[in-house]
Amino acid sequence: MTLNPDLSRTEDTTGGPDEGLRRTLGVDRRRFLSTCTAVAAGAVAAPVFAAAPALAQDRGRDHGHDRGGQVLVPPHKRGIILYTVRDATARDPLASDLPSGFREVFKQLARHGYRQVEFAGYRQHANAPGGDNLETVQGARLLRSWLDENGLRAQGNHGFIPPSWPLTTADLDTFKKHLEIANILGMDHMGTGGDPTGSSYRADWDVAADKWNALGAVARREGIKLYTHNHDSAYGFLLDGGPLDDQGRPTRSSGIRKLEYFLKVTDPKLVWLEMDIFWAHVAQYKFHTYTAHDGSSRKSVFDPAGLVARNNKRYPLFHAKDGVVSTTNGMGYDMVPFGTGVIDYTTFFSRVGQRNYRNPMVEDDNSPSATDPAQSLREAKISYDNMAALRKRRG
Secondary structure (H helix, E strand, O other), rough: EEEEOOOOOOOOOOOOOOOOHHHHHHHHHHHHHHHHOOOOOOOOOOOOOOOOOOOOOOOOOOOOOOEEEEOOOOOOOEEEEHHHHHHHHHOOOOOOOOHHHHHHHHHHHHOOOEEEEEEEEEOOOOOOOOOOOOHHHHHHHHHHHHHOOOEEEEEEEEEEOOOOOOEHHHHHHHHHHHHHHHHHOOOOOEOOOOOOOOOOOOOHHHHHHHHHHHHHHHHHOOOOHHHHHEHHHHHHHHEEEEEEEOOOOEEOOOOOOOHHHHHHHOOOOOOOEEEEEEHOOOOHHHOEEEEEEEOOOOOOHHHOHHHHHHHHOOOOOOEOOOEEEEOOOOEEEEOOOOOOOOOOOOHHHHHHOOOOOHHHEEEEOOOOOOOOOOOHHHHHHHHHHHOOOOEOOOO
């Protein structure tokens, strides 16, 4: 059986006149649930960026300004995706004195200074409190109680997006279960770690847009903003014209990038994006030239901050991961802890603005270590301190 959800609701949720009413209703529902739960780039060989300055530690409270300038990421917006410390949540508490499982990891992250977390699923070690699988209503209530006791807020999850389209009843029911979990946890946003489609063809992105508009409408009825996350290929060039190949597909580009097109054909009241800033800069390095419909070669260097600024509230979340220059891996960068690389986050956050709206989540895929079990949480602290130290440059 297949099912297309009802898309009849069209009230504005992007910050217009109805925003205050929607947020009031959303808070009331979450408060109720909480009570119930008791709880470039270009053609050069390497990316061209000035090295980021050394960032001083700043763990004290602030109100957005100090003698060093405006704080670019306010304390309540400093977050981390738990994928960065996945080894710690998966650690056996009976075999280690290090923090293990969600509850102890939350406690450690709060000590570092973090105030937000983004989930990457709800599984942990079976010996941790609550057991291995907390992807249930009961598990969400337990997670919410641990978040609350440590002063943390859940702000998104890289979780379930139905593979079917049109949606099967089973997939829609599972999606709704995840929305219920998101509401228990107090999330404003729920999303995925993958791109809407891996295709380069406009027709496939049109299908993806239809699906995401439908899913976004379901999420919206539950007070949740649905978002998709990017990797570098999603900011490559769309194939949308020119001669056709032997399968009848276009072989050339208008110069529009895939996710730029997705932004145009999805409803801004239903679909949001989370920019992974590292992968956006990899895209800047990799995708700088395209073959136009007339066969000419044209250059177009990607500007990640410019895209965010042009689409403003379509980007409520970021993955904040850093990189050092690499000339050998084909990506332009090797991933390193936030603030220890060359991506100019001071300029990026200054340009995108809306600092009390954006939710940057520290991420480093490489933080877990097979030989140093304390590394991921140690690097999480380094990343927090460097994010807290970001200040808007004077002048």
